[in-house]
Amino acid sequence: MDQLLNDFSPGLFFMQAIILLILIVLMRKFAWKPILNSLQDREDGIKNALESAENAKLEMQNLRADNDRLLKEARAERETMLKEARELKDKMIEDAKTEAQEQADKMIAQAQASIESEKKAAMAELKNHVAGISLEIAEKVVRTELSNKDKQLQLVETMLDEKSLN
Amino acid sequence: MLLFRKEIMIAKQSIKFLVVLFTLTTTLTAFANGGDHENQHTKGNQVDSPDEIREYISHHLKDSHDFHFYSDNATGRHFSFPLPVIVWTSEGLRTFMSSEFHHDDAGHVIVEKDGVKLTKIHSKIHELEAGAHQVKFDEYHHAVNAHRVLDFSITKSVFGMLLAGLLMLLGFGALARSYKKGHVPTGIGRFLEPLVIYVRDEIAKPNIGEKKYRKFMGFLLTVFFFIWILNLLGLTPLGFNVTGQIAVTACLAIFTMLIYMFSGSKDFWAHTLWMPGVPYLLRIPLAIIELVGFVLIKPFSLLVRLFANMTAGHFVVMSLIALMITMKEAFGPVTSTGMSLVLALFISVIEILVAFLQAFIFTMLSSLFIGMAVEEHDHH
Numbered sequence: 412m413d414q415l416l417n418d419f420s421p422g423l424f425f426m427q428a429i430i431l432l433i434l435i436v437l438m439r440k441f442a443w444k445p446i447l448n449s450l451q452d453r454e455d456g457i458k459n460a461l462e463s464a465e466n467a468k469l470e471m472q473n474l475r476a477d478n479d480r481l482l483k484e485a486r487a488e489r490e491t492m493l494k495e496a497r498e499l500k501d502k503m504i505e506d507a508k509t510e511a512q513e514q515a516d517k518m519i520a521q522a523q524a525s526i527e528s529e530k531k532a533a534m535a536e537l538k539n540h541v542a543g544i545s546l547e548i549a550e551k552v553v554r555t556e557l558s559n560k561d562k563q564l565q566l567v568e569t570m571l572d573e574k575s576l577n
Numbered sequence: 578m579l580l581f582r583k584e585i586m587i588a589k590q591s592i593k594f595l596v597v598l599f600t601l602t603t604t605l606t607a608f609a610n611g612g613d614h615e616n617q618h619t620k621g622n623q624v625d626s627p628d629e630i631r632e633y634i635s636h637h638l639k640d641s642h643d644f645h646f647y648s649d650n651a652t653g654r655h656f657s658f659p660l661p662v663i664v665w666t667s668e669g670l671r672t673f674m675s676s677e678f679h680h681d682d683a684g685h686v687i688v689e690k691d692g693v694k695l696t697k698i699h700s701k702i703h704e705l706e707a708g709a710h711q712v713k714f715d716e717y718h719h720a721v722n723a724h725r726v727l728d729f730s731i732t733k734s735v736f737g738m739l740l741a742g743l744l745m746l747l748g749f750g751a752l753a754r755s756y757k758k759g760h761v762p763t764g765i766g767r768f769l770e771p772l773v774i775y776v777r778d779e780i781a782k783p784n785i786g787e788k789k790y791r792k793f794m795g796f797l798l799t800v801f802f803f804i805w806i807l808n809l810l811g812l813t814p815l816g817f818n819v820t821g822q823i824a825v826t827a828c829l830a831i832f833t834m835l836i837y838m839f840s841g842s843k844d845f846w847a848h849t850l851w852m853p854g855v856p857y858l859l860r861i862p863l864a865i866i867e868l869v870g871f872v873l874i875k876p877f878s879l880l881v882r883l884f885a886n887m888t889a890g891h892f893v894v895m896s897l898i899a900l901m902i903t904m905k906e907a908f909g910p911v912t913s914t915g916m917s918l919v920l921a922l923f924i925s926v927i928e929i930l931v932a933f934l935q936a937f938i939f940t941m942l943s944s945l946f947i948g949m950a951v952e953e954h955d956h957h
Contacts (some may be wrong), residue, residue, distance in 0.1 A: 415608040415823055420701070422664075422728035423640060426735045434742045434803065438796035442749035447754035447794060448772055453755060456760065 624650070630899045636682070637895065638888055639700040640734045640822055642793045643673035644815075655680050660694040665727040666693045666704050675730070684712035684720060695726070703727050712749035730769065734825060737817040741806040745799070749773075773938055776801050776940065784944040789951050793944065796836055800829060801940040808887060808932030812894075820935070823880065833943040834872065837950040875946055879939060886935050890928045897921040 553566070624633050645657040659676035671690045678686050684698040687705065694705035696712055698731050703723035705712065713721050731739075752766035752773075762770050781790040807819040819825055847853070849867040852860055897920045904913035 418823055419827070420640065420728060421824070422730065423734060423822060424730065424828050425668045425727075425736065426731075427825045427828040428832075430735070430738045430742060431799070431803070431828060434745070435795055435799045437742075438799045439745060440750065441746065441771075442753045443754060443795050443798050445753035446749065446770075446793070447777070449753075450770075450777070451758070494731065501700045501913055507930065 604702070612675065617735040623900050627903060629880065630896075630902065632808045634755055634892060634899070637816060638821060640732045640818075640889060641700050642678070642697065642702070642730055642732055643680070644733055644736065645680075648680075659735065662702065662733045663731070664695065664702055664704075665729065666695070667726075668693045670694070684714075684723070688712070689747055696723065698723070701725055702730070705937040715858055733817065734819045734822050737807060737810055737819040738803075738825075741803055741810060744806055745802050771879070772802075773798060780940050781944050784941070784948040785951060786948065790864055790944075792840070793836065793947050796832070797940050797944055799945065800832070800935050804829070805933060805936035808935060809929070811887060811891065812932060816889050820883055821891055823884050826880040827938065829883070830876040833879060833946060834876040836943075837947045838871070840947065841950040842953055843950065845950045847878075848954070871946075871950075873943075883935050883939055886931060890924075892932055894921055894924050894928060897924055937952075 605955060624630060642662055643657050643659045645655065648655045648657075655679070659674040661672060662675050662677075663672045668691065671693055675687065677688045678697045682697055682700060684696045686696060687710070688695045693919070694709070694895045696703055696705065698712065698720055702725070703712070703720055704726045705723045709722040712723050715721050748765050748769055751764060752762055755762040755764065755766040776798055777790070777794065780801070781794055785793060792881065804820055807817065810817045811820065841849075849871065852863050852867070853861060853885045897917055899917075900920065901914045901917035904916065907913070908916070
């Protein structure tokens with residue numbers, strides 16, 4: 412201990428204190444501050460870069476999911492559209508068929524009706540014609556027959572019979 | 578491009594500086610060699626007896642006033658360069674070069690400066706009392722008519738500290754500048770950056786806490802690299818033993834103490850001086866114990882640990898090298914040299930680890946104490 416105290420040099424202590432103090436101040440200013448700041452900046456930069464990479468990855472995933480979803484939706488839509496179109500086509504064909512049928516039916520009906528009416532008209536005309544002819548014949552017959560009284564009565568008689576038969 | 582040119586300029590300047598330093602060193606060596614010192618002839622030719630070895634080792638462990646590479650005792654030539662001596666004597670400040678002592682360390686050479694007689698005894702500069710012409714020693718080899726002076730000399734240790742400081746400023750300055758060019762450091766910075774990150778993430782952050790560590794980084798980083806570089810310089814043949822000087826470690830420990838005392842939080846002082854949850858009668862002795870612990874014991878443990886480890890390391894390495902001489906008679910020159918070489922190499926490798934370890938432990942404990950002082954207890 413005595414040896415230690417004897418070896419202790421106050422002057423060296425003082426010089427060391429001064430040198431250490433100056434060294435701390437100089438190193439702080441010229442070395443540690445810029446070094447630690449740069450290290451901090453770099454570490455922050457790396458951290459930010461990693462975070463943004465992670466974010467970008469997430470965004471990419473979201474985007475891909477979105478794309479997938481959109482694709483699926485589009486596919487589904489196309490599916491439905493195709494289905495609708497098919498249905499529409501079927502319906503149109505069906506409709507056209509029905510309409511055509513109706514049209515045809517109507518036309519047939521009209522044709523029948525007109526045939527009927529034509530027939531009637533023809534019949535009426537024929538009747539008229541026949542009636543006219545009959546009248547003429549009857550006139551001629553009556554003219555000849557009316558010269559005889561018996562014959563006239565007979566005629567009335569037959570005609571009446573005929574009439575009743577009709 | 579401009580920045581690059583500037584870098585080259587700075588590099589050139591530092592090379593120029595080193596060249597100047599080197600030239601200065603060599604000329605000073607030549608200068609120191611110039612003088613022939615009679616008193617050295619009285620000594621033996623070689624350091625070969627156990628007493629001489631012990632003397633040599635203890636001399637090395639102390640601080641010295643000149644930068645000594647080696648001595649040729651046969652011719653009395655010393656290969657060294659002098660360092661400035663700055664002393665505060667009873668008559669005021671005196672400055673001269675240490676070469677004026679002519680490597681005398683036993684109080685034989687007396688340097689007279691404006692009425693003050695100075696001499697060097699065991700690496701300490703003493704001032705002779707008025708009227709005395711020669712140092713008188715008592716039986717314990719203590720000078721009776723001389724007293725020690727306040728010595729602000731640029732001693733070998735101070736020179737080592739300045740060198741370490743310069744190295745740190747150059748190295749870490751380069752690292753700091755290299756960030757201006759990009760996020761990744763270049764050159765020496767690639768080696769230094771992980772060390773800075775290590776101190777920040779492994780020493781400061783876990784002990785002080787994420788929020789408050791930043792304020793103390795300047796001190797912790799400086800102290801860590803200062804101690805480490807000086808420890809490593811101590812392992813070179815230049816023979817620095819800066820961190821083995823008790824004044825140096827004491828100064829470092831006192832810095833730590835002042836920092837944690839002045840940055841102590843309210844909680845820290847409350848717990849130190851008036852411990853809650855303890856009977857009132859016990860609080861006063863507890864406060865005394867805590868205070869003594871923080872003011873004396875913790876800094877003392879810091880300073881002694883570093884001092885003792887580094888001194889012991891130097892002592893062991895030098896003793897093992899000295900085996901070569903002390904074991905020569907018992908085992909013959911080849912065996913003793915081989916043994917000494919292998920053992921010294923082994924211990925030197927361990928010392929490289931210890932150099933780092935002691936810097937780490939000092940910084941670690943400093944940050945631990947700072948962490949204790951700044952801690953906020955949120956459970957009240």
